[in-house]
Amino acid sequence: MLELNFVTVAFFVFSLITLGGGWGVVTNKNLFRGTIWLMVSLFGVAGLFLTLSAPFLAAVQILVYIGAIAILFTFAVMLTRSLTNLRERYYRTWVNVLGAGALFLLLVLGVIAPVWIANPDRALPVSDQVVRTVDFGVALASGEGFVLPFEVASLLLTAAMIGAIVIARDADEA
């Protein structure tokens, strides 16, 4: 069953960081602290990527989510009217509870169901091969791999960036 080794311990530590950070985000009355907790949570996710031996994704997680997106969050938060001691609450608690419960159930089912209803005849053996970052890069850039979706995604991002610049520009700035 559950083998208690280094990876297992790391998994539980990072899960705790991720969930604890999430708890901090939703319970904090101070918006700035909330964003900091969000970063803690994202950091935990980066750790989970590491336990899955995907160091590239872990580094990108920190670089993009903590280093860029969360920093933008702090900017956005500072533009809001009241930062600290939020008193306004969202009152429709029952809808929230039901929605969150349903989502969680779906998630648990999605993870557990394949274990129960698996067809042993069609199961693939667990691969010993460790996928390295190089393989990931080759898969993204080679013709047989995912080069088309990769390029489409970059085109979409470029379009979004140009759109942001156009919107942010003053009208008289031509």
Place this chain on the structure above:
Amino acid sequence: MDCVGLCDVLAQAGWDRGLAQFLSLFVGVILVSGLPLVTVIFLIWVERKVAARIQDRLGPNRVGPFGLLQTFADLIKLLIKEDITPAAADRLLYNAAPILSFASVVLIWAVVPFTPYHIGTDLEIGALYFVAVASLGTLAVMTAGWASNNKYALLGAFRVVALLVSYEIPLVFALIVPVLLAGSMSMMDIVHAQAGMWFVFMAPLAMVLFFVSSQAETGRAPFDLIEAESELVAGFNIEYSGMKFGMFFAAEFLHVFTNGILLAVLFFGGWQGPLANEPLIAFVWLGIKGSLLYFVSLWMRNTLPRLRIDQVMRFNWFFLVPLSIVQLLVIAGLVMILKEIGLVPLNAQGHIDLASASFLSMLPMTLVLFFANVLIALPVVQWLRENGRKLRERDEQRTRRAIAANAAGAVGD
């Protein structure tokens, strides 16, 4: 995991293998993180001495021989100073920010290859790890600025974040060049690939771009508008006192030296040099190269005036970013073409492989890449000169008009 070095010695002496492994890793962690901590004490002395000499002063010379113990005196002063937390500050974040700031610099040292055999951890994604960890520094500054609850601190923090986020772009584009040439993001592989030829000869522009943008990342002159004393009092760390201020201070000094070391690793062959098989000599080579580059950075800091925020931003977005994209595209394209012609040393799988290549086999490729860089640099330098002249003329005209208007006003009165 293999068991070598200290781990092997302990295992031979009859220790439990797991415990021996843990202990040797633990000692390694302490050494790698302790080295920068000790270095920074002397760096502060070096920096003050160099700054003094450039400005025709003597610098610290009272405490100890040549003032060597001055930093220790300062350290004791910082430690016993009253530790003030402003009443309106966010206590938790206020205290966490200096730690995060210093950690973001020390963490970089985990992937610095000191010798052919000694490296904190040879991550497969070393270069990316450096960028990711350095981005945590931005977060520390933002947290410090906000948690201090002071408008000067917050203004300073806004400036830093704008600066850091912008200058990260040319930094990463310059960093991709050594990664591309080495065919690996591991710092150790990057150094090994420079056995025949340093990358600075293949990509001098990338080296300059990395240097300039890393200088901006540390917030040093001419990019020191973060703590512009004359406008912002002290910038984001205005409310900090005692050792908490000391940690920001040490982080900044260490960051400059760390960038010198990284520049040496990425473009100047790291520990490569004659007799580099000997760990101690290899370590000395890295130290010499890093220190020389560090000196250039101090030199710049003490001779250039501060830029305004709009100048800094213009310089980045209209000059560094386009230039870094162009040089990356040119180098990547040329390497592809050279690969087809057969001028690039390849390994059995047909991937670029410079680690086992000799100086002569890398020479044609180096020459082509070098001349491509010069071809990009020539019009750029020309454009810079003309642009500079135009700006100067405009300023002079404005001054002349102001003087004339003043004189007219005086007569009319």
